[in-house]
Amino acid sequence: MSETGDELPVGADDSRRRLHDASGQLSNAVLQLSLLLEDATLEPSRRRELELALEACRAAAGHLKALWPLFPGR
Amino acid sequence: MQSDTESTVLVVDDDATALDLVRRVLEADGLRCRTAASAEAGLAELGSAQDVDVIVSDIYMPATDGLVFLGTVRREFADRPWLQLILITGQASVDTAVTAMRLEASDYLEKPLEARQLRESVRHALARARSVREVRSARGDSPQGRELQRIAAAALELAGEIGRDPGGTGPGGSPAGLRSLELLQSLECARTTIFGDAVMPEPAWEMLAELMRARLEGKPITVSSLALASKSPMTTALRRIDELVAGGLARRVPDPEDRRRTHVELTDEGRARMQLFLESFSRLAS
Numbered sequence: 001m002s003e004t005g006d007e008l009p010v011g012a013d014d015s016r017r018r019l020h021d022a023s024g025q026l027s028n029a030v031l032q033l034s035l036l037l038e039d040a041t042l043e044p045s046r047r048r049e050l051e052l053a054l055e056a057c058r059a060a061a062g063h064l065k066a067l068w069p070l071f072p073g074r
Numbered sequence: 075m076q077s078d079t080e081s082t083v084l085v086v087d088d089d090a091t092a093l094d095l096v097r098r099v100l101e102a103d104g105l106r107c108r109t110a111a112s113a114e115a116g117l118a119e120l121g122s123a124q125d126v127d128v129i130v131s132d133i134y135m136p137a138t139d140g141l142v143f144l145g146t147v148r149r150e151f152a153d154r155p156w157l158q159l160i161l162i163t164g165q166a167s168v169d170t171a172v173t174a175m176r177l178e179a180s181d182y183l184e185k186p187l188e189a190r191q192l193r194e195s196v197r198h199a200l201a202r203a204r205s206v207r208e209v210r211s212a213r214g215d216s217p218q219g220r221e222l223q224r225i226a227a228a229a230l231e232l233a234g235e236i237g238r239d240p241g242g243t244g245p246g247g248s249p250a251g252l253r254s255l256e257l258l259q260s261l262e263c264a265r266t267t268i269f270g271d272a273v274m275p276e277p278a279w280e281m282l283a284e285l286m287r288a289r290l291e292g293k294p295i296t297v298s299s300l301a302l303a304s305k306s307p308m309t310t311a312l313r314r315i316d317e318l319v320a321g322g323l324a325r326r327v328p329d330p331e332d333r334r335r336t337h338v339e340l341t342d343e344g345r346a347r348m349q350l351f352l353e354s355f356s357r358l359a360s
Contacts, residue, residue: 023164030186031095061186068165
């Protein structure tokens with residue numbers, strides 16, 4: 001499914017778009033988590049949970065970046 | 075002087091969630107934001123709002139992409155040279171980085187974005203916008219204004235000379251090359267006159283100017299002479315030379331007459347960047 005919920009045939013262009021969508025969604029998650037972690041009043045256990053989630057999103061984003069060379073272009 | 079709280083950041087992204095998040099991150103830092111969900115909406119926003127100093131735009135947008143959008147901004151709002159552009163991309167590439175450089179983008183951020191990184195980039199861009207506004211407001215009949223006009227004219231002339239004479243002039247130099255050298259010296263003198271000792275020059279800039287001078291004179295320069303010319307500690311200077319080489323702006327060449335010595339010279343890329351910088355500087359200052 002795409003960002004808009006449409007079923008897409010899997011071609012190079014569609015794959016690039018899906019990759020772009022996934023990259024954007026992960027970036028949103030990272031930005032949201034990094035914003036939440038700026039709250040100085042966070043309880044330590046809650047902070048640790050958010051940090052773990054942030055690390056997981058960063059790692060996933062790193063894996064996605066490794067796929068970009070398979071789909072050249074902008 | 076305009077403060078950051080009086081400046082506005084225009085955020086352009088077709089992704090509504092990203093748009094809202096970026097706005098929240100910046101507003102949490104006390105910055106004012108406008109948002110646009112497309113390049114077309116961004117242009118309309120710029121047309122109606124004079125307070126925008128920085129534009130943060132995603133590159134990948136369905137109708138008009140961010141690079142085309144920012145190119146249009148540079149053309150249609152050429153009377154606002156203080157506008158700083160920050161590009162965001164999910165897929166960094168050499169091509170987009172080069173295009174960003176040509177658009178004189180202030181920064182080029184790769185997803186995933188983090189709040190602190192975004193704020194630092196925007197703060198830096200706001201400081202640049204403020205500097206350009208101040209430089210422009212210093213124009214007029216004041217001695218500084220006249221000096222600035224002279225520097226701007228010299229920078230533009232030097233950029234033209236560098237573009238016409240890319241290979242250097244050789245020992246002794248051609249009239250055009252010698253004129254370039256005079257302009258380069260004039261720029262350095264003018265900078266000292268205006269800023270005095272209050273602003274220490276960045277060693278990398280001193281080195282680039284020295285490499286440009288060596289290229290125009292057609293005289294090689296050794297690593298040690300270049301380090302001395304930078305007026306910075308030797309370890310700092312050597313690190314800056316490594317950075318210039320790593321960045322493709324300069325290269326090390328063994329001295330053919332003494333293999334123990336190494337020369338440093340400006341690459342074609344370094345020359346092209348100097349030309350671009352001088353053209354941009356001249357446009358901003360004049």
